[in-house]
Structure formats: structure tokens, C-alpha cells
Amino acid sequence: LFAGPCNFFFGAQKLDQLPVPAAPEIAFAGRSNVGKSSLINALTGRKALARASSEPGRTKQLNFFDLGGRLTLVDMPGYGYAKAAKDVKEDWQGMMFAYLRGRPTLRRVILLLDARIEIKTSDHEIMTLLDRAAVTFEIVLTKCDALRPGSLEVKRAQVADLARQHPAAYPEILLTSSENGLGVPELRASLASLALP
Numbered sequence: 001l002f003a004g005p006c007n008f009f010f011g012a013q014k015l016d017q018l019p020v021p022a023a024p025e026i027a028f029a030g031r032s033n034v035g036k037s038s039l040i041n042a043l044t045g046r047k048a049l050a051r052a053s054s055e056p057g058r059t060k061q062l063n064f065f066d067l068g069g070r071l072t073l074v075d076m077p078g079y080g081y082a083k084a085a086k087d088v089k090e091d092w093q094g095m096m097f098a099y100l101r102g103r104p105t106l107r108r109v110i111l112l113l114d115a116r117i118e119i120k121t122s123d124h125e126i127m128t129l130l131d132r133a134a135v136t137f138e139i140v141l142t143k144c145d146a147l148r149p150g151s152l153e154v155k156r157a158q159v160a161d162l163a164r165q166h167p168a169a170y171p172e173i174l175l176t177s178s179e180n181g182l183g184v185p186e187l188r189a190s191l192a193s194l195a196l197p
């Protein structure tokens with residue numbers, strides 16, 4: 001699946017512009033700068049399929065990537081970016097939430113948390129929203145290359161406790177790094193199980 005063709009095919013800035021639902025969709029959600037676009041690049045083995053940047057607020061629309069007609073990856077704008085203009089923030093947020101709640105082909109959300117930083121209110125809010133919408137989500141810790149193994153295990157245990165409080169969350173927490181590829185094959189395998197044959 002991930003070795004085959006992979007193409008950007010749609011960018012939606014508004015809810016009424018979403019592509020016609022077709023293949024199962026996996027959405028990548030998380031705070032601004034957490035590493036969503038970088039993880040999509042790591043998964044697909046392309047350097048710049050999704051545009052990543054050290055500047056938060058890089059992804060400004062819902063970007064749809066097609067994997068051979070069998071699975072669609074959706075790169076979302078980040079939430080919790082304090083510097084974005086208020087109206088822009090509300091637009092993104094509104095679109096994101098509406099998409100997460102109402103998309104018929106959405107099969108799973110990959111919820112990214114930066115392993116190095118504390119979990120924020122906006123992270124708790126999105127988990128609650130996913131519980132209510134009954135969209136299963138898989139929590140992935142990002143930037144694990146930047147932590148010592150001991151601290152990583154502490155963080156994993158802490159996040160696993162949090163996942164247990166959310167009915168829509170997977171119990172297992174995946175440690176990843178787009179820099180050194182940690183956890184990438186495991187995440188590919190998990191996503192492949194949701195693809196069309």
C-alpha cells in the first residue's frame with residue numbers, strides 16, 4: 001500500500017468543498033507543529049508530499065492524499081496555534097470539528113501528541129469530541145528522537161492512562177519519529193488493515 005502510488009488530490013478550505021466520499025479516510029490531527037505533515041511524509045516515504053515547516057500554522061486546509069484508490073490520508077491544519085488570527089482560527093476549528101463529526105468515510109483519527117510537551121486543554125477537547133462522535137482514535141507520540149528512553153516510557157504510561165479515560169481511544173500508544181523512522185512501520189501496518197483490498 002505505502003510502496004505504491006501516492007498523490008495529493010484535493011485541498012479543502014471550506015466544508016462544502018470536501019471531495020466526494022470514496023475510499024476509507026484516516027485523518028491526522030494534533031496541535032500546530034506537532035509533526036502531522038512530517039509523519040505523512042515519513043509514512044509515504046516522500047520528502048515533501050505534505051508541506052512541513054518549523055513555523056506553526058503551516059497546513060491551512062484539509063489536504064487529501066490518495067493511496068492507489070485504497071486509502072485516503074487527510075492532513076489537517078493544527079489546532080491550538082495562539083498566534084493565528086482569531087477569525088482564521090475559528091474557521092479552521094469549525095471546519096475541522098465538522099469534518100471529524102460528520103464525515104461518513106472517516107475510519108480513524110491519528111491523534112498526534114508531541115512527546116516533549118505537556119498535554120494541553122485543546123488536546124483534551126478534541127479527544128472528548130472524538131468520543132462523542134464515536135470516531136476511534138489512535139494516539140501517537142511524535143518527536144520521540146528528542147527524548148531519552150526513560151522519559152519516553154514515563155510519557156507513554158502517562159498518555160496510556162489518559163487513553164483509558166476515553167472510550168474512543170485505542171489503548172496502545174505508539175512512539176514515533178519522522179526523523180529516524182521509529183514506529184513508522186508499525187503505523188503503516190495498522191493503517192494498511194483499514195485499506196480497501
Ligand code: GTP
Nearest residue numbers: 033034035036037038052053054057058059078178
Ligand atoms: P501545522 O501544519 O502547522 O499544524 O504543523 P504540523 O503538525 O504539520 O508539523 P510539521 O510536520 O510541519 O513539523 C513541524 C516541525 O517539527 C518541523 O520543523 C519538523 O521538522 C519538526 N518535526 C516533525 N517531526 C519530527 C520528529 O519526528 N522529530 C523531530 N526532532 N522534529 C520533527
Ligand code: MG
Nearest residue numbers: 036037058059
Ligand atoms: Mg502541517
